[in-house]
Amino acid sequence: MKVTLNIRRFNPEKDEKPYRKDYEIDVPETFRILDCLDKVKWDIDGELAYRRSCSHGICGSDAMMINGKNMLACQVLVKDFKKKYITIDPIPSLPVIKDLIVNMDSFFKKYEVVKPYLISKEQPPVKERLQSQADRELIDEAVNCILCGACSASCPSLWSNENYLGPAAMLKAYRFIFDSRDDAADERLDIVDTTDGLWRCHTIFNCVEVCPKEINLTWHISQMKKKCAMREL
Amino acid sequence: MSLQNSTSKFNRWLDVMFRYRKHTGSWAWILHRFTGIGLTLYILVHIIALTGLLKGEAAFNEEMKLFSSPVFLFAEWFLGILVMFHAINGIRIVLVDLGNGARYHKQILVFVYILTVILVAGMGYLIFAHV
């Protein structure tokens, strides 16, 4: 099957500005977009740069904007596209390092801001702490996040305000706030209950559209909004 | 460096706003925001316009003649689109944050659009039935 990839290229050592280039390749229809990129890299232009590792949607390396929407290149097959002219850009709003590779430092800084680790103030028992299935269920979706950044980079609130924590970091906050074993819910609520936190989310749902793990981030954010609103009353 | 790195923040923002695909939720947000800003400006104008009441009956009715012309009636009908969409979608936004609303936002949005169309059509009938 003939496919044309229209890729946004940029090499900081040579190019003043990013430019777009078409690559025509012939691939089986079961190829992932990631395989197509590999084919371009191996057969046509070794300079093409992108991140990848696991190749089945679990490591979160290869979030990119494909046909105007953030997704994992390893999680979509060529046959999923009706038109075989496919545009590929780096995920928006983060600084581009080269081609499809963006600098994710700020994304991870935000992750660190919400204290992404269990804080337990009691001495744990000799065996495991008990947690009911219902309590575990509360964080079931949230623990699936692979930190690919697709959600935060798709959020219009974040495009207009870099300081916004973004859905991914707030999901991480949720993961601990609602973990029955954690004792620092209030500390974390203080962190997300700021102008650059929860209240920048206008329930746009772009994050939910793109999350490769099908996490409903907005739902999780809403739960925290309600907690904070109750606190104020 | 690249457009994402070097041009002004505003340009970068515009660039992304245009290039990124608009999902259902984006449209709802954009419409809600524009209608909200529009309504706010309108309410300000409206408050000023009503000071006309203070100038007495003749002056006010003179002003109102202008507003009763078909062009202005049409404008008022258009205003109804803003009002109805913003109000009904506002309810949706409230619902999204309640209970499990966030899991059904798309279904609710379909209702919002349908209801808006019905109400706006109804208002059109009310307004223009008398003309």
Added chain:
Amino acid sequence: MIHKHDLLIVGAGLAGLRAGVETSKYHDVAILSKLFPTRSHSGAAQGGIAAALGNEEHDTVEWHIFDSVKGSDYLGDQDAITMMCSEAPDAIYELEHMGVPFSRTKDGKIAQRQFGGHTKEVKDEQGNIKRLPVIRACYAADRTGHVLLHTLYEQCVKNNVRFYSEYFVLSLIIRDGVCRGLTAFNLRDGQIHTFHAKAVMFGTGGYGRAFRVTSNAYANSGDGVAIAFRAGIPLEDMEFVQFHPTGLYPLGILVTEGARGEGGYLKNRNGDRFMKEYAPTVMELAPRDMVTRSIQTEINEGRGIDGKDFVNLDLTHIGAAKLKERLPEITGFAKTYAGIDPVKQPIPILPTAHYSMGGIPVTLKGEVLADEKGNTVTGFYAAGECACVSVHGANRLGTNSLLDAVIHGRRTGKTLVEFLRTAELSPMPEDAEDNDKKIFADLYDTKKGENCDKIRVRLKEEMMNKCGVFRNEKDLNSMLDTIHELKSMYKNVAMMDKSKVFNTEMQEIFELRNLLEFSDAIVTGALARQECRGAHWRTDHPTRDDVNWLKHSIAFKTEKGIELKYKPVIITKYQPQERKY
């Protein structure tokens, strides 16, 4: 550029991070990784991590030890296995205390499930002892590795560990038997950096990428193993490469053994549950090597589905609700990559290169061995899949490798805490970077030459066909020739990308060098070992030979090529028996 730290950990998978958590409380630790830490392949582990907690049914550490010994086809060192299985419950509780969101039982304990090769002893009516599958693998749905990896990374963030992400380690600097640090190139700026430290620990993971069909990530190119080999460290038991029975056809993406643990059936083109021919008592829950060979035999004998090279994994009788709760991830994979819904249709599967039992030989404390006699290299440590303790022997049981990475990461961490209390910084040689600099310069200079991808494709294809599930002397010999040919082609490899920033092509070239390096050791070891044991199956020597081959192979890199030596297996309690299930 020179960076100084007390300890350098290479690899941010389970092994590296666990050691990081242990040591960072006391020392200045830096973790280097060519990937951002949470991108490490430990995150792909699905099924579970073994420990005899007995949360679901009665279980004992003793049974776990026996299963691991038997599973290893008696090649595992029994002192190491005993240690690992006994420490397992504590290590799991500790992980839970760190915050790992395990799935839970009804009464709120860590949930467990069945896994291949893990058994309990039961007496039947006549009083005969039988071994039946036991519930031993602790899990978090089918994302166990993912939650473990993220939790350990979180703990490192909490302890303020210094991370050097996207640094590709090139070589170890060992002089006079003392490890002094390493060189790495920073993908972001394309420069060589030297790291100077009192100790280096490797947790660089596995090397499944040498095979065409594999469940491993692009990053699993066995860099650590090859780097150590080049630095004069021997490699142990390299011929044992585990093929997982159920890779999603045709790519080889893993379908966890948990799918069979939850009750999945394997069926051939006639719809028969063919495992009854090969392992009548445990059926689908036989150890991996057996299931893999059974599937490969079915395929080779034309009983693959429609005569093609795959069979079916049938989960349709399990029910939508349970699949959603216990196996959501693989349900997703099947839908995305094969376009089928496991609730209604069987999943097409084939054996896929999965795990490397061999690696850098280490002591129980994580110190790297310099030879077969037990001498160690000062200041060099290893744990996880890149190391060989050996707890997996000739065949690893499912869920034992996450355990291995966690337990030995922790143990090595403890050893390092002590070592670093007294250790001094040995001087860094002047010429530390010279060799790498020269290689860099060559790569940037070469205009025309061999294409890196062509070499790699051929290596992977032929390794799969000639050094895969079934092996024989003729194939292995021809594979050796191929490797030598490819190695000489590699000398002329040309790099298209001449840029510095994120030169991922250069990274691939270095990875290819490493693939070639250790593949040589795999094939050489496999050729020498004239028996069948665990994952190593020689069709021309179709039996296990305890008289001649109950020993670990140790490969040395010499001027003349690879030289093999051997060392005895440590047997404490369980004498080798025939392995039947």
Added chain:
Amino acid sequence: MSTNSFKFAGGRNSGAKNWYMQRITGILLVVVLIGHYILMHATPESGHTYKAVMDRLHQPAWKVIDMAFVTLGLWHGLNGLWNVIRDYEMKPIMTTVLYTVLVLIALVFWFIGLNTILSF
């Protein structure tokens, strides 16, 4: 190399009140605003002649409703604008200036609106 200018302002600086007031005023407005809008167009006269308006404005109940409308509308609308403004990064001084402007507009228009209603 590219920069990452993320800075976490930190400190609890809740937008919660703002958030639920926006919702409460919004919900109240549904009744008042839609009612108002329909009423104004129910007959050609209802919204467009002095007499019709005066008839209503002389009833205390309508006065209260209209005052509530002005108050809620201004609160909700200007608070909404404030929300929009906060979505964009700007210098702290700019934020303060804009905030002051919004508050002034609110007060001035509130006064004008109430004045009109209470004059009758």
